[in-house]
Amino acid sequence: MMAAKLHGHIYDVVVIGGGAAGVGVSVALKDAGIDNFVVVERFTIGASFALWPAETRFITPSFATNSIGMLDLNAIAIGSSAAHVLGVEHPTGEEYETYLRALAQYFELPIHQHTEVHKIAEQGDSFHVHTTAGIVHTKHVIWATGEFQFPRVRGFVGSDLCRHTATIESYRGLPGEDFIIVGGYESGVDAAYHLARRGKQVRLFDRGCPWEDESSDPSVALSTYSRERMRDPQFVANVELFAHTPIAEVERVGAVYNATTHDGKQFQTSVPPLLAVGFGRGPPKIAHLFARRDDGYPLLSEHDESTIVPGIFLCGPAVRHDNQVFCFIYKYRQRFAVVAKAIATSLGLPAQGLEVYRNWGMYLDDLSCCGQECVC
Numbered sequence: 398m399m400a401a402k403l404h405g406h407i408y409d410v411v412v413i414g415g416g417a418a419g420v421g422v423s424v425a426l427k428d429a430g431i432d433n434f435v436v437v438e439r440f441t442i443g444a445s446f447a448l449w450p451a452e453t454r455f456i457t458p459s460f461a462t463n464s465i466g467m468l469d470l471n472a473i474a475i476g477s478s479a480a481h482v483l484g485v486e487h488p489t490g491e492e493y494e495t496y497l498r499a500l501a502q503y504f505e506l507p508i509h510q511h512t513e514v515h516k517i518a519e520q521g522d523s524f525h526v527h528t529t530a531g532i533v534h535t536k537h538v539i540w541a542t543g544e545f546q547f548p549r550v551r552g553f554v555g556s557d558l559c560r561h562t563a564t565i566e567s568y569r570g571l572p573g574e575d576f577i578i579v580g581g582y583e584s585g586v587d588a589a590y591h592l593a594r595r596g597k598q599v600r601l602f603d604r605g606c607p608w609e610d611e612s613s614d615p616s617v618a619l620s621t622y623s624r625e626r627m628r629d630p631q632f633v634a635n636v637e638l639f640a641h642t643p644i645a646e647v648e649r650v651g652a653v654y655n656a657t658t659h660d661g662k663q664f665q666t667s668v669p670p671l672l673a674v675g676f677g678r679g680p681p682k683i684a685h686l687f688a689r690r691d692d693g694y695p696l697l698s699e700h701d702e703s704t705i706v707p708g709i710f711l712c713g714p715a716v717r718h719d720n721q722v723f724c725f726i727y728k729y730r731q732r733f734a735v736v737a738k739a740i741a742t743s744l745g746l747p748a749q750g751l752e753v754y755r756n757w758g759m760y761l762d763d764l765s766c767c768g769q770e771c772v773c
């Protein structure tokens with residue numbers, strides 16, 4: 398990993414965020430022949446992953462990348478494999494952070510850590526990126542700040558009395574014996590599993606029934622990994638599921654938390670209910686630089702560029718095209734080469750080094766792999 402200088406220079410690209418998307422798209426920039434760029438990261442590479450609860454593991458399995466074009470589901474660079482680097486199939490957040498740091502080092506990515514971006518201003522046909530270390534000048538910006546920093550903590554009366562699972566360091570030391578979890582998708586099942594394995598009683602509420610959704614798309618239905626965990630004897634014994642039961646209100650009365658459902662049923666617990674209701678929709682800091690889709694996500698060109706401010710690109714789980722949701726790494730990595738190619742083209746570079754991406758089934762200039770509604 399190379400320390401990069403920020404001032405007295407006009408960059409071709411500034412990548413904001415050194416997570417899976419920022420590191421992955423940076424490797425694609427290099428493959429496109431772009432060297433005049435810098436990654437600006439407010440903490441350190443892979444910081445969001447380091448903040449996951451200690452016991453939480455990837456639900457998407459890692460299996461070593463191989464030479465016939467099968468990329469490890471959690472890999473973010475061709476020829477790399479989280480499975481190979483880490484020797485595990487379902488990495489913890491901390492392990493995945495190690496993989497990202499190893500990649501940044503191997504590809505000698507120019508990274509400026511401990512530097513937060515707080516504003517982007519258009520200046521003619523370039524941008525001034527305002528950071529805690531001063532203003533950086535650039536022709537293009539890739540926004541890759543992820544969603545982990547925006548846990549969804551509102552949604553019903555008293556949700557501020559609850560605790561989002563993104564703020565939990567470890568389930569091991571969590572005090573309390575009886576837990577209410579609001580949200581029964583991946584994070585909710587993950588929390589319920591770890592608590593149940595420690596003999597805690599859990600009531601898991603969801604407004605729908607993700608445990609029985611028959612879609613083959615893990616962006617919609619529960620992963621196989623979580624389904625397997627739900628069959629664990631301690632999960633079966635200790636977790637009670639409440640489908641189609643949205644929580645309408647949580648209030649605290651003395652040492653007790655009362656959770657009231659939409660149909661007026663009440664449930665008590667002695668510990669703050671846990672929120673496993675996901676994250677916000679897209680990056681609020683640059684909301685003014687993107688038009689919005691009806692569902693609130695940023696509206697993007699077919700190259701993931703802002704439709705109202707050319708030169709600003711979005712990478713990561715907030716990317717949406719039509720009904721395609723790119724929330725998993727193996728999905729949004731498909732867009733890295735598309736973005737790198739668009740920027741290379743705007744800089745007048747041929748980007749031949751990206752052709753290899755096709756051999757790995759990655760998109761280069763197409764919007765979708767098959768042109769059909771995506772369930773893959």
Ligand SMILES: Cc1cc2nc3c(=O)[nH]c(=O)nc-3n(C[C@H](O)[C@H](O)[C@H](O)COP(=O)(O)OP(=O)(O)OC[C@H]3O[C@@H](n4cnc5c(N)ncnc54)[C@H](O)[C@@H]3O)c2cc1C
Pocket residue numbers: 413414415416417418419437438439440441442443444445446449453454455456457512513514515541542543544545546584712713714724725726727
């Ligand atoms: C508990 C949990 C389990 C998950 N399991 C899986 C899984 O099994 N498989 C899968 O594919 N995905 C999984 N995901 C989703 C996956 O972690 C995210 O899609 C991924 O982290 C997104 O990568 P990113 O680079 O966009 O964001 P991040 O990894 O969050 O990286 C963004 C980076 O930007 C930095 N940053 C933020 N704001 C600024 C700023 N203003 N200036 C400078 N830097 C900034 C942050 O510090 C951070 O390092 C999981 C997520 C969670 C929370």
